[in-house]
Amino acid sequence: MNVRQWTADLAMGIRFAFAGGREGWVRALLTAVGVGLGVALLLLTTALPNALSERSQRGDARQDFTYSGKVLPKADNTLVVADTDTTFRDKDVRGRLLEPEGAKAPLPPGVGKFPAQDEMVVSPALDKLLKSDSGKLLRERLPYRVTGTIAQSGLIGPAELAYYAGGKDLLQRQSGGSVERIDYFGPSPNSQPDKLDPVLLLLVLIVFVVLLLPVGVFIAAAVRFGGERRDRRLAALRLVGADGRMTRRVAGGEALAGALLGLVFGTGFFLLGRRLATGLDVRDVSVFPSDLNPSPALALLVAVAVPAAAVLVTLFALRGVVIEPLGVVRRAKPPRRRLWWRLLLPLVGLAMLYPMMGKGDGQGNFNQWLVIGGTVLLLVGVTALLPWVVEATVVRLNSGSVSWQLAVRRLQLSSGTAARMVNGIAVAVAGAIALQMLFAGVEGDYTKPTGNDVSRAQMEVSVNNGVQLSEAKAQFARTKGVRGASVISLTSLGDRAKDPNTEVEVSVGSCAELREVARLTSCADGDMFKILGGQYDGDTRKLAKAGSTLYFDPGYDGSTSVSHPVSWKVPAGLKTAAPRKDPTGWARDGLLITSGALPSNATKGLIQKVYVSLDPSVADASDQVRNTAARLDPLSDASTLTASQESNQFRSIRTGLFVGATCVLLLIGASLLVSQLEQLRERKKLLSALVAFGTRRRTLSLSVLWQTAIPIGLGLALSTAVGLALGSVLLKMSATPVRIDWASVLAMTGIGAGVVLAVTLLSLPPLLRMMRPDGLRTE
Template identity: 45%
Template sequence: MSAPTPASPRAVAPPAADRVRSPLLAQLGLGARLALGSGREGWGRLLLTACGVGLGVALLLFTAAFPGIVEHRNQRLYVQNDTFGSDSPVPPGDRSLLIAVADTTFKGTPIRGRVVQPEGAHAPLPPGVAAYPQPGRMVVSPALAELLNAPGSRLLRDRLPYPVVGTIGPAGLLGPGQADYLLGSDRLTVDTGARRITAFGHFSPPKPMDPKLILLNLVGLMVMLAPVGVFLAAAARFGGEQRDRRLAALRLGGADRRMTARFAAGESLVGTVLGLLAGTALFLAGRHLIEQITVAGFSFYAADVSPQPALAALVAVLVPLMAIGVTLLAMRRVTADPLGVVRRTGEGRRRVWWRLLLPLTGLAVMAVALMLPTQYNPSGMKQSAVFNSVQDTRGSLLVAFGVLLMLVGVCTLLPWLVEAVTRRAPGGALSWQLAIRRLQLGSGPASIAVSGIVVAVAGAIALQALFLGVSASYEDVRRPLPTAGRYQQSTSFPGGAAQADALADRLAQAPGVTATAAYTEFPVTSVSGQDWTRIRIADCAVLGGFAALPSCKDGDAFVMRPGLSDAAAASPKPGADVRAAVFDGEGEPPVWQLPAVTATVDGIAGANGRPDSGMLLITPAAVPATVLRGQPATVLVGMAPGLPDPNEQLITDAMAISPQSHTAFPPDRQQDQTYLAVKRLLTAGSVLTLLLVALSLLVGQLERFREQRRILGVLYAFGTRRRVLGLSVLWQTLLPMALGLALATVGGLLMGPMLQYTAGLAFALDWASMLAMVGIASGAVLLTTLLGLPKLLRLMRPNALRYE
């Protein structure tokens, strides 16, 4: 009987526990376990890394929330757009509402006001309001209620003396810091400046932003985020010297150099992940506190501050990847052997060619932006090449990217510059020699500590130069006053033309008012619509302040001699049928005939330095009374000198007559609102960036002290005085700071004129502001160093020599 044939051998799968995973993931995981199991010192390093990364992640998450903030703010603006005009008149009915603007400003704080009068039982309620206030009563926002009760708000309480019967909720406000009120009335009419609506919320096409402001926004964003990236990269390298000892032990256990680099990356990854969690927690905490803060005139509800999911996911992925990449890059200069770790110095000097390549590439990118064909042509001209290509959004993006490359180049040049200077540094005091020797052995940590402030200063100088050029286009606009002499201000009353003289008499009784003069002015057009002119209606005494009248009696009409700009204008002839070109009253404007001209007169120069021209001056008896219906009245006001708060007092006196009044102050500058919004946002972002940089400097300083504690302990044990050691640490900060600020100043002075040139702006530099930036940066570095000295003194003890 033959023996059984043995079965053919089959491959046996190894147990699941013995299967080989991805070597990269396994090595990163081992590095993470080593970081978590490295004892108290290791956890201290992880916490410092988490704090540093968390600060950067929190600011990145706030940046990622910016599109959502803009979207929510646009929705709230849509809801607040309640006094829009309609193509077809809205008839009164059960669902109609009369509403009028009653805005004001108190000591620089804008206050949004509306006067409302429901015409039917089903009139739409304003958002955020539970019920309409009764006539003579008002509901206010929490911010306005606080302002009314604040000390020093007597004039505001006199201006709004109505009983408060309710609060406007978040649905009707742009933010918790908005001052807003809703006043009930029973005297509104369309002829007196009110609008009739049947719903709240109206879409208005967004006004295209000036390309210079787009460029300012993009450059500002790059300047604010570049220090964040620098600090995130620096935080990922915290604790490098402590990590080196573990890498040497791993080399003794058989790991090769590539594996040790991955172990180091795994250790950094743990701190970065903890930083992501800490940054998320800090963002959520700041999100709840943001309602208590008003920054540069803006306030936000916590519900509106939510990062875009795609951007938040990008932050969650890129920050750990950056930590891994930075650690692997840093390990290229480290040789981990079984007997220790050696960092390459001496012959392995830093190369400068690729560091110079970055700013040169940035300049090249900006040059390419200038050569792009532009689609920006606001005047519809055929020769679009005369417009700067940077005024197109594509060009602005390229310029912003070029600025980012130049900022990165400034950051990478700093370690090379510190190494080159310390290599040739002369001898000196013992503290100086200790500091120079420490920088010669490894200038990287000291350079990294001030890299964030260097990038911030370089970007701030460049941004300030661009901002200076852009602001010249927006900050010089002044409101002219129609006449000079005894009048300094003017107050307008919507729909008050028929009672213009009575309004002037009432305002003349206000304290501090020395003289008043009332008139009505509006454009008229012929019935055919081909000819138009402006008319000004007032009595002879008032018209004599606008032109040199030979004689005047009620019923006369005068035409002002046309100026150069009026030569081509076609004006209606006397006796022609005309009507108001701008009419806010009920129904259609009346048609009437222009009166015969008594004489042609020359205008008198007003506060704007030039006389009016090409206008009709008409006395009241020369026009039908119906012509004044729906037209505004303007009252010129002369004020006595030496009054306390004369502007606030005049606004209060005018609003006591009518809450719809609006008082203008011609000598004051009138800034563009979009420009003001951009300016305030950049100011708020700069404050947050400066705070982040200051905190990052302190965290990095504490980490460097921890790494040097055994060296400091040895030196102190051998008799080195604390003052010498403290000065050596100060020198280690001062030298990189001085070199960094010099480099930042040079970089900023190169980028600033380049940005002005690309934007087509005149060259200008504010040297005082630039020196102030450098001084603030120096103070921040010195302050954080001084705050770290108590920690340094605690490390100069014999127990710092303990080593496990």
């Protein structure tokens, strides 16, 4: 291979692209837009690892609960932090109360100075929300004066809702483990990074393959825009003495010009998208523009691979084109496409995935390269099989309306062009179906039942023991959207005041409230019960002996929680009760004490719970409950009871798939529209000639619709079959029974068809403009 000759021929093709008049420029721009959209998405993908890493680092840097189990003494460099996280209309709000204990107390990242009591510093997103009309309910919950904003170093994303407020006497007001004394912000020394199990790692790999492969298919299709007109121009080169190989290299140079211009466009699209990233919040995930920095090595790979692929695809596409001095012949009757090698691709892909069948979660990690290679070959098989399927189908289509015959004849003449147009959507749908099957199959392994009885209560509120439970119950009962409220107090009894050997639970409340957590035969204020038949029945029998001295709320060495030990002698005549699960699914053991029988000096160690039943017809009922809880106790913890709970890692992967799929769908729509416009541009004179001879515009419009509908219908059918096959294999690999979620399959197919329909409708206005007799005019 003569490198100098190749360079000269490619350079000539680049000059033709930019100096070949209007036709050359239009083709170069169309190619650049198509390639640029793909490059922008590739750059975004290469930037995601850095964005996620930056988010994680900022999240680690602001951690304030060490969970070390050690008591940190008060000092000049200590800070008391209270967790006051809340939720507002399904949006998480990160909240902290700060109480510095000395001049050297550590400042949270992104905060210039500690807010005073009744003041707070907020994230820009929270500041905007509080100032808006929709933030009225949240303003009632956060009765602090805003004195500043949190800088980027203290936030994981621009859309995060977060605040730091000044607090006082936090350790004395704590209930549970929501308050801690710290001397630094950062991760706990004992913390370990979460590792993905093999099935989740498999999900991540498949997500990346499924999202990136359609991008590559679209880029390969974009560099072939305007191929027919370009090939006719190349015939002029043969007329002045160029041989066939030289003309192909010149054609590669034209494609290279469009690809290089596409890199510029793609960089511009990426930079524009990065600036707009601040305003995007997809499932509570947002990123700062400065986080979206592509890895230099990966960006360089994109910059080299895209132009090289443009040249190679062009040379490959021209293998069946005869360029002669008097014109271009695309083999008037080309041979039937061969099927054997097209079937070989998915079969080899299946062979690569077969060794990992049944490994699931207990037989080590999957081989990443085999997973990627096998999945790629299966999905690429769609792009190889679709041209054969389209050709084999349209050759058998004949009779029909005029619009149908026009469409079928066009497809019979250029079935490859039609297949290329829908290849990307077919690959995307096949991959989406496989992913949906895998997600649906393994979802049960990462979604566990909580045991909550949501028919009895929908929220649980923990309040400080300084709050009168009777008052709390009354306030919750008066809250808008609340049907009923039930309260219960909890503490413990041990055989020693400190470090007891045996300890049991104690539940305190009225008879009606105790019946919510145990089965009682008879009850009156002043009664006491021991629960028998529970999990720790032996401990209850051991401690609940008449005359024994026990201690309410015993303490433990090294515990950060404040204890209030109170001695108590077990009276004679304790009644018995049977266990019953409370609304959270917890079946208690130990003792039950009615409010009138509890020693007055034992109230300080109580943990107080309120179970709230909501009226589903009232909007924002849960937020009204949280507002009431905040008024009663700023350190209260109001949580929603759910029947099941999903793994955070699984939810993060699902969110990543949603974000990526949104970007790919936008790329698919934009690229299909550009491809459709390019196809119409090439047929402008033909459409004008048909109109000049009296063909109705309605007929031509329907023919264009059929030209899109036939290949996309075949593509979606093929992609459904391949997607089901790949999904079944992935489920077998994860040791999960194969079940087809037909609703998801139909949804994915419908989305693909919807994208094509939208593109077709958007292309109708330029189609109508092209269907004019004056389109025959030429210079």
